[in-house]
Amino acid sequence: MAAERTQGAVEQLKLRERLAKLRDLPLLRGVGVSGEMARLQRQIDRIGAAPTEDEVWQEVELARHQDRPYTLDYVERMFEDFIELHGDRALTDDKAIVGGLGRFNGRTVALVGHQKARDIRERVDRNYGMAHPEGYRKAMRVMELADRHGFPFIALVDTLGAYPGVKAEQHGQGGWLARCQLQMIRLGIPTVSCIIGEGGSGGAVALAVADRVLMQENSIYSVITPEGCASILWRDAGEAKKAAAALKPDAAHCFQLGVVDAVVPEPPGGAHNDHDAAARLLAASLSEALRDVESLDPVERRRLRHRKFRDMGVFLE
Amino acid sequence: MAAERTQGAVEQLKLRERLAKLRDLPLLRGVGVSGEMARLQRQIDRIGAAPTEDEVWQEVELARHQDRPYTLDYVERMFEDFIELHGDRALTDDKAIVGGLGRFNGRTVALVGHQKARDIRERVDRNYGMAHPEGYRKAMRVMELADRHGFPFIALVDTLGAYPGVKAEQHGQGGWLARCQLQMIRLGIPTVSCIIGEGGSGGAVALAVADRVLMQENSIYSVITPEGCASILWRDAGEAKKAAAALKPDAAHCFQLGVVDAVVPEPPGGAHNDHDAAARLLAASLSEALRDVESLDPVERRRLRHRKFRDMGVFLE
Amino acid sequence: MASRIDVSIQHRGPEPEQERKHPNTCPSCHSHYKDEELEANLRVCPQCGHHFPVRARERVIQLADRGTFEEVDGDLRSADPLEFFDLRAYKERLAEAEVATGLGDAMIAGAAVIERRPCELAVMDFAFMGGSMGSAVGEKFVRASERAAARRVPLVCVTASGGARMQEGILSLMQLPKTVAAVDELREARAALISVMTHPTTAGVIASFASLGDVIVAEPGALLAFTGPRVVQQTVKGEKLPDDFGLAESNQRFGHVDAIIPRPELRPYLGRLLALFERNGG
Amino acid sequence: MASRIDVSIQHRGPEPEQERKHPNTCPSCHSHYKDEELEANLRVCPQCGHHFPVRARERVIQLADRGTFEEVDGDLRSADPLEFFDLRAYKERLAEAEVATGLGDAMIAGAAVIERRPCELAVMDFAFMGGSMGSAVGEKFVRASERAAARRVPLVCVTASGGARMQEGILSLMQLPKTVAAVDELREARAALISVMTHPTTAGVIASFASLGDVIVAEPGALLAFTGPRVVQQTVKGEKLPDDFGLAESNQRFGHVDAIIPRPELRPYLGRLLALFERNGG
Ligand SMILES: [Zn+2]
Ligand SMILES: [Zn+2]
Numbered sequence A, B: 001m002a003a004e005r006t007q008g009a010v011e012q013l014k015l016r017e018r019l020a021k022l023r024d025l026p027l028l029r030g031v032g033v034s035g036e037m038a039r040l041q042r043q044i045d046r047i048g049a050a051p052t053e054d055e056v057w058q059e060v061e062l063a064r065h066q067d068r069p070y071t072l073d074y075v076e077r078m079f080e081d082f083i084e085l086h087g088d089r090a091l092t093d094d095k096a097i098v099g100g101l102g103r104f105n106g107r108t109v110a111l112v113g114h115q116k117a118r119d120i121r122e123r124v125d126r127n128y129g130m131a132h133p134e135g136y137r138k139a140m141r142v143m144e145l146a147d148r149h150g151f152p153f154i155a156l157v158d159t160l161g162a163y164p165g166v167k168a169e170q171h172g173q174g175g176w177l178a179r180c181q182l183q184m185i186r187l188g189i190p191t192v193s194c195i196i197g198e199g200g201s202g203g204a205v206a207l208a209v210a211d212r213v214l215m216q217e218n219s220i221y222s223v224i225t226p227e228g229c230a231s232i233l234w235r236d237a238g239e240a241k242k243a244a245a246a247l248k249p250d251a252a253h254c255f256q257l258g259v260v261d262a263v264v265p266e267p268p269g270g271a272h273n274d275h276d277a278a279a280r281l282l283a284a285s286l287s288e289a290l291r292d293v294e295s296l297d298p299v300e301r302r303r304l305r306h307r308k309f310r311d312m313g314v315f316l317e
Numbered sequence C, D: 001m002a003s004r005i006d007v008s009i010q011h012r013g014p015e016p017e018q019e020r021k022h023p024n025t026c027p028s029c030h031s032h033y034k035d036e037e038l039e040a041n042l043r044v045c046p047q048c049g050h051h052f053p054v055r056a057r058e059r060v061i062q063l064a065d066r067g068t069f070e071e072v073d074g075d076l077r078s079a080d081p082l083e084f085f086d087l088r089a090y091k092e093r094l095a096e097a098e099v100a101t102g103l104g105d106a107m108i109a110g111a112a113v114i115e116r117r118p119c120e121l122a123v124m125d126f127a128f129m130g131g132s133m134g135s136a137v138g139e140k141f142v143r144a145s146e147r148a149a150a151r152r153v154p155l156v157c158v159t160a161s162g163g164a165r166m167q168e169g170i171l172s173l174m175q176l177p178k179t180v181a182a183v184d185e186l187r188e189a190r191a192a193l194i195s196v197m198t199h200p201t202t203a204g205v206i207a208s209f210a211s212l213g214d215v216i217v218a219e220p221g222a223l224l225a226f227t228g229p230r231v232v233q234q235t236v237k238g239e240k241l242p243d244d245f246g247l248a249e250s251n252q253r254f255g256h257v258d259a260i261i262p263r264p265e266l267r268p269y270l271g272r273l274l275a276l277f278e279r280n281g282g
Helices: A002-024 A026-033 A037-048 A053-063 A071-078 A120-125 A133-149 A166-170 A173-186 A201-205 A226-234 A237-247 A251-256 A275-294 A298-310 B002-024 B026-033 B037-048 B053-063 B071-078 B120-125 B133-149 B166-170 B173-186 B201-205 B226-234 B237-247 B251-256 B275-294 B298-310 C035-040 C056-063 C090-101 C135-151 C166-173 C175-188 C229-236 C248-253 C263-277 D035-040 D056-063 D090-101 D135-151 D166-173 D175-188 D229-236 D248-253 D263-277
Strands: A080-085 A097-104 A107-114 A153-159 A191-200 A212-216 A220-222 A262-264 B080-085 B097-104 B107-114 B153-159 B191-200 B212-216 B220-222 B262-264 C070-072 C107-114 C117-124 C155-161 C193-202 C215-218 D070-072 D107-114 D117-124 D155-161 D193-202 D215-218
Touching (some): A053 A220, A071 A107, A071 A153, A071 A275, A080 A133, A153 A201, A166 D229, A173 D175, A191 A201, A220 A251, A220 D166, A226 A237, A237 D166, A251 A262, A251 D166, B053 B220, B071 B097, B071 B275, B107 B133, B133 B153, B166 C229, B173 B298, B173 C175, B191 B201, B201 C166, B201 C175, B226 B237, B226 C166, B237 C166, C056 C117, C056 C155, C056 C263, C107 C135, C107 C263, C166 C175, C193 C263, D056 D107, D107 D263, D117 D135, D117 D263, D135 D155, D135 D166, D215 D248
Parallel strands (some): A191 A212, A191 A220, A212 A262, B191 B212, B191 B220, B212 B262, C155 C193, D155 D193, D193 D215
Antiparallel strands (some): C070 C107, D070 D107
């Protein structure tokens, strides 16, 4: 336990260094302006003080809040002249993922994102944002088109995970998640992903192999749902709170672990309280991130992207 | 009619010039050796003399002969250590098209081809060599793999056409034939296709957008089956012979029209009489053609391939 | 099986039943219109929304900003390299089609401006031998691609075709890889291809350039198929085809088209698309 | 729905029913064997052909030419960046797994020669925490790729994994893009990846490098799935899953694997493949 406490202190130190650097990053410039930096500071401070189970669980609940803005809520607020593209050209149009072209900051940008819904019928239609391989193929089609035309690419991630159904498996869910990542890491264009709600495992990371990966303040990003983890390790799905605390899926922890490049602030109380404000904050962060990576030489950008993901992980030797 | 006869004479003249050049082409060097040149000469002479309906129809029948060697008959005779690759990674393994890697002339070459069968059950399994989009996707997978590794690529074409079924349509038959052509014309590797039996329309050309396109002596290559053409234009499928004569699907005519680069000789009476001899002749022609295009710079080779197909057609201005 | 049609013309005119009807009678709701009425309504039935066929020149008027279309290659004509002769000579059929349609072949092409956005525009005409693609159509499409690539503007292509023109034999089949090669060069030049598929877009045309659009738009109710329902029905014999088999709506459900755009919305939609593909000073 | 598992370990050991049986009792035909018997038979049931699991070191012996395997990165160990603690501490679980298996983590890797063809060989071991992929496995795979790329030899990777190692939280998920990036660099170097999927290859491993093989080979009867049948059954409730759902045979039917190779044929098959991918003096 002593060793653990020491390590905790070391992490807190590293965190403070990072935070100090963070203030100088172009990415969060917009944040200071909107007065969100202080809140972010508090939130990140909390980690140093080891957040309670309840605090982590609150993030999980906020990330899943039914009034939280979904991809198309952001698209209609951030993009002009968005034209949705449909279909994987092979089997279907998977509505759990949307994609298209639109004008963002005055120039054409391609976007894909998981799409949940509020209305019951649309929820079914969207399969609760859980895509089949066909959805990832649609995303790949949009990426390919963007790459060919040199359009910057944005992905919004919001899924419990790739769909665990019979056809999804038969059609090669695992393989397409892999191929989607492979295509994304190869793109010559600038790419930014943002986790805007649930970043659930393989289905999430398939759209998040980007030059910059952002997370909204109250989103989560995890290898497994807290419930799934609890049912395996605690043999009781009811222990989800404990599992969540152990998994550390919240934005601050993901930032601390080097998995995301920046945290995108939300309006007070969470994005669900003010979709317009949430969209403005998200747009500001996406703009900064894009500007940042657009300035790089394409070959160098791709090299840095590879390097970033190649270096993920912590091990001993 | 006078004008037509004059035009016929002009064509015959062009043909003779071509034939003269042909003798100097590396491609057919092997042919002289095997004493097939004389037969080829006679056959091409026939065109100048306007082949009869019966003569063209005989080519159609030979191309469809049930003892004619199919792709795998050639593969087992021409390749060492062939390893078949299966599946389109999305939906199925379409057995109407086979593909794989093997050693040809001592080095690794990738091959795809339509596959018919003799045994009734296998015929159904192979769908009579008529592929669904999944078969063309399998071919595209093999092409992509070959391109990545720099393996030369051979395609053997032998199909009545792409399958005209419900699922084939629903899965985007037209689109995949188009995408298959697009991928093939983009390949950086040397490519050779040979029509080894029936070269039926879109399903055939999808595998024949190659640096060199060959035709076996008794194969046919056509935009539509004689029967289909007859039922539309003569409103009577029984007029297939007339339609065949009009369509000119035989090798000599296709060569004359600039659609194929060379004619591959067959053993006396046709390939069905001697599979081993047919395979030796085919292997010799494929080797010559590959050697020819392998000597080119990859960028130049791709440019010439584009140019060749860009210039197909005859029009007035 | 042996008599099935694949890349060639299948839809050489209206269905037999409709043949007896006047072309301005709506096959869907049976309303009848004067030609001016239909033209004023973009040839969409005001009663039920049925989309009547649109001839190529009229399509240009519907889509291009007034006076901006500059046709090129208007003198390009199909030759008759096979000296094709069925019940009649191909040359005769060509001459007759030219007289009947006022077109040199089944496609017109040229520079245009759509909603103030410059582009190249190529439009097929089904009335010219079933919109079939022979050497002339292939060459026109390729040249339109080359102009678009050179000008770095999108190519908008409106298709209506029964497939390859069998009277040009194997050379008509070669128009498939020929036009595909052109799309590849368009892509290399980073110029967009916007494919607008109208009724019918089948066989050799859907198996080549039409399916390679960066964006694929369809008109409602259009038959978009490699093999049309009549021939597929022969293949599957007993099986009943789905009601919308091969139609735009089915194609969208199966993931093959990006949008089905009713004709009155087509022009503004294309305008928005062209704006998105406009090069930022590239 | 909320409790479903996705990338993480699902197959953390034999099925409950089998748990009571001796590991050398064939679950298919119930024959029982001495360990030496099974080992001599490559752990394939001589009676019915059932493929028993193979531990990593034994797999190396089965595949590599005698004495050619040179293990590297043997000292690489998982850290515990999350200080993960469920009913027990992750560190404890790691230590226990190391004692039980004699392995530092769920993969061993090194240079090898298979049928006289040089390659890099990476083999997973299901006995080490369900073959789960954490930072150590990810790093080992990446380094094996890098060595293969540098030596321009193929990388043969034998997988057996329940997925990502949830005790490393989001960092285990990051091993997916990390290993995918490595495959991309392998491809850039024109070195082949030959993926041999054995029972079970699921979740995070099938959603990353395992599915990106130039050639994908499977062992008979292996479960190859992103989500295994138990969880899928929870999703579809009433629906009965196909008998071979998720198995290698089903995967081949659906086009996802190139060949199912019985274990006795695996080594010569890999030898032929390696020969085909051998660079001709490149
Ligand atoms: Zn009407
Ligand atoms: Zn047994």
